[in-house]
Amino acid sequence: MIAVAASLELEAEVVAALATVIDPELDQPITDLGFVRSIRIDDAGVTVHLRLPTSFCAPNFAYLMASDAVDALRRVPGVGAVSVLLDDHHDSDKINAGLAANAGYVGTFGDEADQDLDELRRTFQRKAHTAAMERCVMALLRSTGKTIEELPGLTLWHLPGGPQKDALLRRRTDIGLGIRPEDLVLVDDDGVPVPPEAASLRLRFAKAVRISVEGNAHFCRGLLKTRYDDEPPTTRITNTRRSR
């Protein structure tokens, strides 16, 4: 019984680890998006198959999610050997070989890679922050009936607690912005305060960013459903581990 409990605990930890992997473009966990096709846990380790809405999803993002999944799984204590495979993608062979060999991004893509994917990741963390900021500010404006011009010096302290604020704080942390109560909400990607005369334009553009990210997420979910005829998307879990 102890062995079974430990094994189930490991399974939960594996799922939780995969839930920390975010699709950078859509700003949602790959587990929610249905991108985890299967998890197989046995005495040797864990094998995870990932899938995406199309064969032609951008290979740099595909690699990023797959390598993030490897990193997250390796942090699970006692997991054993970690194997992540990307299915049905135009670069599946290349990415899977790179992951198996621990080749890194440059090693995986060779001549096509210049440096690394840090800037790509950062670009989308900035977008995610912009969208989260807009959600919080617009919710506040709706509840107070005020305009952004009427709220100069809006700080994190002014935002009501809840999932939207938690999401904003996480995204601020991702891009290195402060999360103290006195920190200003309306800032640019580098944390520089937006002057009052530019506030409404910043907010207006932030809305376009949010619409874009949300719209892409809806579309990708729809395509995944069409591609795999799988609604709601389910992860096939096989666990033959006898103990931890």
Place this chain on the structure above:
Amino acid sequence: MYEKNGEKYYICDAHIALWDARAENQRNIHGKQFIDCFYDYHKNLSPAEVVWDYDTYTYYGEQRLLKDLFEDGYVDHAIFQPAILSDFYKRGFGQTEDALALTRAHPDKLTYNHAWDPRHEEAGLEQLRKDADRMGLKGVKLYTAEWNGDSRGWKLDSLWSRRYLEECLKLGIKNIHVHKGPTIRPLDRDAFDVADIDQVATDYTELNFIVEHVGLPRLEDFCWIATQEPNVYGGLAVAMPFIHSRPRYFAQIIGELLYWIGEDRILFSSDYALWTPKWLVEQFVDFQIPADQTEYAPITTAQKKKILGLNAAALYDLDVPEELRLPAGVGATEEAVAS
């Protein structure tokens, strides 16, 4: 022409294709993956009653195209925007000679745009001159994610691309349709980024840059650059079918576009045969911003007429019958007409 409630609409479908993706034309697995991806787009976003079977979708031919567009689809004029994809298909994906022959048979109904690829350098430039002469090009369709041997993409502001754009200026090819895709070289950055379009739109102000799919999946970046560059346009390919499956999202897209770039720079297209124009035209004419999406003004009949055809007609000097034109000055100030 489409008529509803006494209003008549000139329809220009600004993005159509005549493709052959049948198994015998596929060069490799990527040819199959590419058409399967298209077919999933088609199935996911079309109303169930207009979904094609897979075999028809891989190849539909000239007669089907003429019927879907001009007999059933209300289209007055359509513009070929081919993707060549020589690395995926033996005879190419877009069927150049067939589309050109069809255009010559119906010059009043069809315009043929061709493609160039700056990675062909000097030889490609010479080919462009020949193509412009033989095909009478007014526009080109560029796919920056096209694979070519070891290279899987290019940027518009690269040195050779600029030489091609300068050649277009000389040849009188003024409409540059740009379609971004998932690959580019190097792969480090976002392949859908539109910064290179911003750059060339600034440098070549006599050219019009029509960004297909209104920059999707980077709608916000497209809106931002289009606001600043008056010669940047948005093509509604891929955005249109959301009108059926996700009308509230479609309202957001149209609302954002009207806010950022205005009613004169948005072009309708079905992206045929990804989707067919009949239902898109019908639904767009009936479409209105939902009442609770109060952040957007209602869309007017004049705006719909511009988007459905008059804007593209202006770019391509198409002869719009008098009764289908808007009186001079009509547009922004017109009262919203609820449909």
